[in-house]
Amino acid sequence: MQKSGIPESFHTFKTKSELQTPTPTGHQFAWVGADGGYGKEPAFVRGLDDMNEIFVVDVHKDQRIYLEDPQPIIRRKKETRAEEDLTLSGANSICSC
Numbered sequence: 531m532q533k534s535g536i537p538e539s540f541h542t543f544k545t546k547s548e549l550q551t552p553t554p555t556g557h558q559f560a561w562v563g564a565d566g567g568y569g570k571e572p573a574f575v576r577g578l579d580d581m582n583e584i585f586v587v588d589v590h591k592d593q594r595i596y597l598e599d600p601q602p603i604i605r606r607k608k609e610t611r612a613e614e615d616l617t618l619s620g621a622n623s624i625c626s627c
Contacts, residue, residue, distance in 0.1 A: 559583060566590045 546567060562585040568574045569587035578585045589595065 561585060564588065566593075569593075 562578055562583050564574070564585070564587040566588040569589040570593055575585075575587060578587075
């Protein structure tokens with residue numbers, strides 16, 4: 531990598547999605563399209579949504595999609611064997627696409 535002129539700070543492993551995570555550039559696209567490799571990554575999709583981009587992304591056929599916040603809970607047993615619900619705030623955020 532020395533001969534390529536790539537700075538030392540860029541010599542770290544990054545996934546495909548980390549390399550392509552959208553960052554504001556001041557340019558707006560007419561629309562953005564991406565395959566399931568990107569569509570499966572919530573950070574990538576949220577980044578597009580945060581930048582107010584119009585986008586269409588493929589997802590894997592077994593990926594769960596929620597149109598509304600599912601508000602996940604954890605069931606925890608009390609000492610009396612009754613169950614108590616705990617809300618997981620922000621644990622499974624969804625995109626408001």
